[in-house]
Amino acid sequence: MRIEPLDLAGSFVLTPPRFGDARGFFSETFRASTMIDAGVSAPFIQDNHARTERSGTLRGLHFQNPPQAQGKLVRCTRGAILDVIVDIRAGSPTFGAHVGVELSEENWRQLFVPVGFAHAYLTLTDNCEVLYKTTQYYAPAAEGGLLWSDPDLAIDWRMPRGQIQTNARDQAWPRLRDLASPF
Numbered sequence: 001m002r003i004e005p006l007d008l009a010g011s012f013v014l015t016p017p018r019f020g021d022a023r024g025f026f027s028e029t030f031r032a033s034t035m036i037d038a039g040v041s042a043p044f045i046q047d048n049h050a051r052t053e054r055s056g057t058l059r060g061l062h063f064q065n066p067p068q069a070q071g072k073l074v075r076c077t078r079g080a081i082l083d084v085i086v087d088i089r090a091g092s093p094t095f096g097a098h099v100g101v102e103l104s105e106e107n108w109r110q111l112f113v114p115v116g117f118a119h120a121y122l123t124l125t126d127n128c129e130v131l132y133k134t135t136q137y138y139a140p141a142a143e144g145g146l147l148w149s150d151p152d153l154a155i156d157w158r159m160p161r162g163q164i165q166t167n168a169r170d171q172a173w174p175r176l177r178d179l180a181s182p183f
Helices: 030-035
Strands: 002-005 012-015 019-021 024-026 044-051 058-064 072-078 080-087 098-104 110-113 117-123 128-132 143-146
Touching: 019 072, 072 080, 072 117, 080 110, 080 128, 080 143, 110 128
Parallel strands: none
Antiparallel strands: 002 012, 012 110, 019 024, 044 128, 058 117, 058 143, 072 110, 072 128, 080 098, 080 117
16 A cells, blocks of 8 residues: 655555456455554544535534544545545644545545544535544544634635535534634
8 A cells, every 4th residue: 555644744645556357456445554554553443434416515624522533544435525634733833734635436545534633525526435434433422523614724625615515514613713622
């Protein structure tokens, strides 16, 4: 697996190799020793699978508060998404900085989201499927979020805001300047 560190500490992109022939392909998409070599010591304990019908659907920016804070390993197995992470670790030299990575069934890339980062993705195509592993169980009482459209973050979502669909909860999260970061 190829590992590409990103500009935000602890985050990286994994690209597993695919071996194909006339039958299709085979790919080892996860190996615990690769994650350990990349500095991820917490084990993954839950897998999640999300399907989104329409392009322009945004989910996020989400995180879970400690002690249920999650690291995530995200991949898109159908369609394409723009996956965005924002550093919300108080005192971090990159606090408030973000990166966006396109994940798709074509490029086969995966994004590791460390604890202390808010996470969102925007579907770039119809009929997207996203799978991700987490280092903690989903805990509704520990949910937190950050407003995806915060002008201070200036995230380039690659499409006009009027074309982006989200839910009421994701429209109501605080801006970064109003966030009492638990990290």
